[in-house]
Amino acid sequence: MRQHHLTTAGLAVLSAAATVALLAGCSAGASGDAGGKKADDHRTAIDVADIAKDDAAAKLLPESVQKAGKLVVGVDPTYAPNEFKDKAGQPIGWEIDLIDAVAAKLGVKTDYRTAKFDNIVPSILGEKYDLGLGGYYDTKKRQETLDMVDFFQAGNQFASPKDAPITDELDVCGLKVAAQNGGSAPLVYLPELDKKCTAAGKKTITVLGYDTQDDATAAVSLGRADAMVADSPVIGYAAKLSKGKLVTSPIYDSTLSGTPIKKDRGQFADAVLQALQGLQKDGTYTDILTYWGVENGAIDTMQINGGTE
Known part of the structure; x- marks a missing residue:
């Protein structure tokens, strides 16, 4: 799957420790609204201000999410280029850009909460987080308690x-x-x-x-x-x-991957899927993947629970 990746000019790997630091960014910061911010080090493929809201998709969001006006996203920012941190400690990466764009399409913000990978799903099931990012494969096991919204192939x-x-x-x-x-x-x-x-x-x-x-x-x-x-x-x-x-x-x-959402939250997964389909149709999806160099993992048909193993 994703063999080609974005490299940032001027990055130098001087030692194993430097490699780790580059992958992780700095360790400060645990959450925040990354949508559309374009500070010098905050690399992003999109400006969320340019993304039109899909009212029909937004209406499918749970009432609690609509009222909060944000998607609370559990993220393990140690998984470059999917998600990692800039120098200010804010999450960046192609999955961050994609979910920022999804949120804009749904008329809400993103609120990223840093967590260890294996703690994210339990927090989704407990509704502490709305969804998660961390390179999640869509497996039959995960489908037992989650709706996996597929947007990539890994x-x-x-x-x-x-x-x-x-x-x-x-x-x-x-x-x-x-x-x-x-x-x-x-x-x-x-x-x-x-x-x-x-x-x-x-x-x-x-x-x-x-x-x-x-x-x-x-x-x-x-x-x-x-x-x-x-x-x-x-x-x-x-x-x-x-x-x-x-x-x-x-x-x-190679298999499908995407973001996990708790199963019994109404049409939440459908809302995210419809937003993704809109981003695919208007070219934003392709722009994001191409910017980060992972376009080889793009899929033609986004779906919910498409994994078969």
Whole structure:
């Protein structure tokens, strides 16, 4: 999926620590309205003032959201280029731009709340957050309690040191592989890959779990892990920031991804879907993905719960 990514002129990766810092931005700030802000470091593909409200879609929002006038979004801003932080601590990235545009289409603001990836869904189910961002794959398991609004196609990908490239899935058998806790890679993909390793008579994978993608990247850069795995835009972006120190594998098991919304909130998911479809029709969707270099993951048909696995 997303092999090509935006790089910012002047970024220099001087060490593993610098790689982590670039992926995460600075650590300050936990929430805020990022819609349309264009400070020097706040890179964005859009100006929300240019986006026309879709009254029909807005009427589908839950009354509580309409009254609040905002979407409360749980976000793990350590997952560049999907979502990370600028120097002021505000979230940026292609998923941030897309949800800012969705909010504008629905006539509301965005209120981003920083959280660890594996804490976002529980907060959505508890209605502390309205939706979440963090590179969420649409899986049958998630569909049991969530409506996944699909707007992208992603896949699993590995990154490893340039002198130890991974060209086949079975190359990771017996290796120490870093992955972010709570994601589909350690919960679904790597266990399935382990079965292939066993069937091929190879050693099993040692999974090293980390709370953030930045920590997983650092583990590989510092030699604590042999490789890392995440969704393809994240891996590609990390590899580019490494200035050749890390190389990427082919992409495996491409699937739909999007934003999770609690199931029993009326037509909430339909409102978000209709807003996304409007952004696709007017070209905003393509503009955002192209700006951030992830246009290869664009999908033709946006839908709710389109995942089949």
